[in-house]
Amino acid sequence: MLQIDGVTKRYGDRTALDAVSFEVGDGRLTGFVGGNGAGKTTTMRIILGVLSADSGVVRLGGSALGPDDRRRFGYMPEERGLYAKMKVAEQLVYLARLHGVSRRDAEANTTDLLERLELAERRDDTVESLSLGNQQRAQIAAALVHSPEVLILDEPFSGLDPMAVETVLGVLHDVAKQGAPVLFSSHQLDVVERLCDDVVVIAHGQIRASGSKQKLQDDNAVRQFELLVASDAAWVREMPGVTVLDFDGGYALFEADDDEAAQGVLRRALRQGAVASFAPRHRSLTEIFTEVVK
Amino acid sequence: MTIADTRAHTRANTFAQSAMLVADREVRMRLRSKAFIVSSAILLLAVIASIVAGSIFGASASSAMTRVAVVGDGAALAQVASLEVTTVGSVDEAERLVRAGDVEAAIVPGDGPTGIRIVALDEAPGDLVQLLSASPEVTLLEPNDQNAGLAYLVGLGFGIVFFMAATLFGTTIAQSVVEEKSTRVVEILMSAISARALLAGKVIGNTLLAFGQIVLIAAAAIVGLVVTRQDALLGDLGPSIVWFVVFFAVGFVLLAALFASAAALVSRQEDIGSVTTPVMMLVMIPYFLIVFAWDNDLVLTIMSYVPFSAPIGMPMRVYLGTAEWWEPLLSLIVILATTVVVVLFGSKIYANSLLRTGARVKVLEALRG
Numbered sequence: 001m002l003q004i005d006g007v008t009k010r011y012g013d014r015t016a017l018d019a020v021s022f023e024v025g026d027g028r029l030t031g032f033v034g035g036n037g038a039g040k041t042t043t044m045r046i047i048l049g050v051l052s053a054d055s056g057v058v059r060l061g062g063s064a065l066g067p068d069d070r071r072r073f074g075y076m077p078e079e080r081g082l083y084a085k086m087k088v089a090e091q092l093v094y095l096a097r098l099h100g101v102s103r104r105d106a107e108a109n110t111t112d113l114l115e116r117l118e119l120a121e122r123r124d125d126t127v128e129s130l131s132l133g134n135q136q137r138a139q140i141a142a143a144l145v146h147s148p149e150v151l152i153l154d155e156p157f158s159g160l161d162p163m164a165v166e167t168v169l170g171v172l173h174d175v176a177k178q179g180a181p182v183l184f185s186s187h188q189l190d191v192v193e194r195l196c197d198d199v200v201v202i203a204h205g206q207i208r209a210s211g212s213k214q215k216l217q218d219d220n221a222v223r224q225f226e227l228l229v230a231s232d233a234a235w236v237r238e239m240p241g242v243t244v245l246d247f248d249g250g251y252a253l254f255e256a257d258d259d260e261a262a263q264g265v266l267r268r269a270l271r272q273g274a275v276a277s278f279a280p281r282h283r284s285l286t287e288i289f290t291e292v293v294k
Numbered sequence: 295m296t297i298a299d300t301r302a303h304t305r306a307n308t309f310a311q312s313a314m315l316v317a318d319r320e321v322r323m324r325l326r327s328k329a330f331i332v333s334s335a336i337l338l339l340a341v342i343a344s345i346v347a348g349s350i351f352g353a354s355a356s357s358a359m360t361r362v363a364v365v366g367d368g369a370a371l372a373q374v375a376s377l378e379v380t381t382v383g384s385v386d387e388a389e390r391l392v393r394a395g396d397v398e399a400a401i402v403p404g405d406g407p408t409g410i411r412i413v414a415l416d417e418a419p420g421d422l423v424q425l426l427s428a429s430p431e432v433t434l435l436e437p438n439d440q441n442a443g444l445a446y447l448v449g450l451g452f453g454i455v456f457f458m459a460a461t462l463f464g465t466t467i468a469q470s471v472v473e474e475k476s477t478r479v480v481e482i483l484m485s486a487i488s489a490r491a492l493l494a495g496k497v498i499g500n501t502l503l504a505f506g507q508i509v510l511i512a513a514a515a516i517v518g519l520v521v522t523r524q525d526a527l528l529g530d531l532g533p534s535i536v537w538f539v540v541f542f543a544v545g546f547v548l549l550a551a552l553f554a555s556a557a558a559l560v561s562r563q564e565d566i567g568s569v570t571t572p573v574m575m576l577v578m579i580p581y582f583l584i585v586f587a588w589d590n591d592l593v594l595t596i597m598s599y600v601p602f603s604a605p606i607g608m609p610m611r612v613y614l615g616t617a618e619w620w621e622p623l624l625s626l627i628v629i630l631a632t633t634v635v636v637v638l639f640g641s642k643i644y645a646n647s648l649l650r651t652g653a654r655v656k657v658l659e660a661l662r663g
Contacts, residue, residue, distance in 0.1 A: 048485040050649060067488070068306050075485045081477025086323065097315055098486040100307050142482060 007056030024181040031192035032185040034202035074148030089123035099146035153184035193285040203293035312487040316495020349522035449588035468557035489645035534613035541605035555640035
């Protein structure tokens, strides 16, 4: 488990990170969401030891991280970049070897990964000659080529087409399945919602929420229900303990003071005729996010 | 296939291993660059051409035979090495040969105190006149070891080679630092190895390249001198070439560290010029000094101890024979000590600036960290 504990970073008067604490569990895909300038990249750089924190500590498996642990991290920086004039495979081998992988293993890993990411045909092309999407895949390969035990990816999906997103998701799932903590930031909240086990929300350098996706939704649940009936649903307005938020013919979205009030609505609907659907409304991560970061 | 299959047993690289990996990449990438190969070839050709030109120029000046026609007894003149004597029967015939261009001049009996008269076509043959004149004996109290013109060329040679190699590789190293910064690949590198190992690898890689180039040039110069039978010059030049190579190796590490740390202050290729200008001046000033003050003893002595100009100044003084045997060693110690200090400060600036993108980082800020 990767623990970020009370990490603070200041740039002059500006506090970029204010006692940031959260955890990335083993084998958990953890989404890291926040607006621009919220502190995602700074946090990731501190985890990687690329930046140093003013205070606070990052632990892996309970003990503070040292340079030798970080060598086993896979990192994809926010701003993409590999050596433009180096060949894809050559570059991956080089990066793997810098992380301490032997030449033979580095070459084997490179071949496997390029295969996996559908880049095998481009192995001897220079990075600058690749399309943007393929450069992105190469970048992901660079984060994985030394078989990292922890993955930190800053916006891994930006610039990928839907097919590539699926390919990359598959690879990330594989890494997580082996028990590696995987932390990735994303602006695409729908992707985070679909993919992640856990979510961490950061705003203005402070963690606003963290935990499993389910917990986040439960914590921020509102008692909202959607009803769809065959006849006109105007009567819902008259029900006690109920506030109608949206209404259109047979459709009503309402907030109930308690479960009993909601059940009352359902019972009356059934008495009045056919009910097409009745369900509590789950708020999307986007909604929760915008509320949490306020 | 899953990532599990690719799992490799990794172990931490030592500082030296990381630095060597970086150096290896620097060398491989540079050797692949056409611009590098071409510029190296041009430098090498220039050196070879100047040696060949020197040999042709020297040969024509010293060994060209002057053909003369002699009326009367030419036996004494035939002993003069640079004269090719044709003995003719009469002054008329001698004049005919001169007009025909078969000989450059004719030596005929004359009425003056020398008893001879020189007949030439349209211009007094200065060489011949000088050859036949009696010169007073000259004693130099402080003879110069080396021919002045040659000394200038030697100084210029050291100056140009050092200047070109330092500029070429200095710019290369600066570009390579900024490339990593601007593409942010540096973030990946620094999550794997330390900034110091990265800097060390860059400096080592580029120093090896520069050193290799200098050795190649020195070897070409030596072979060129032997092949063109200028062995005598080689005897004079040999020790200073060796010192030049030694000083270059150390001096280049110094410059490379300066170029790398200066470049680390900026994030875009366009900004390299503004930060490397001061370093470039350190390379250019010695070059201009050697061009304009190559025969000034005081300037050369100072140059030979200032770390940035010592790679030019000291070999020059060794060549001129004005340096005591211990002076190159002392200067080498000075330059080594400076290099250590500069590398220490440089690596601090480098490490602290590497991840700061956007505006140019101030040197003091980078030192404070």
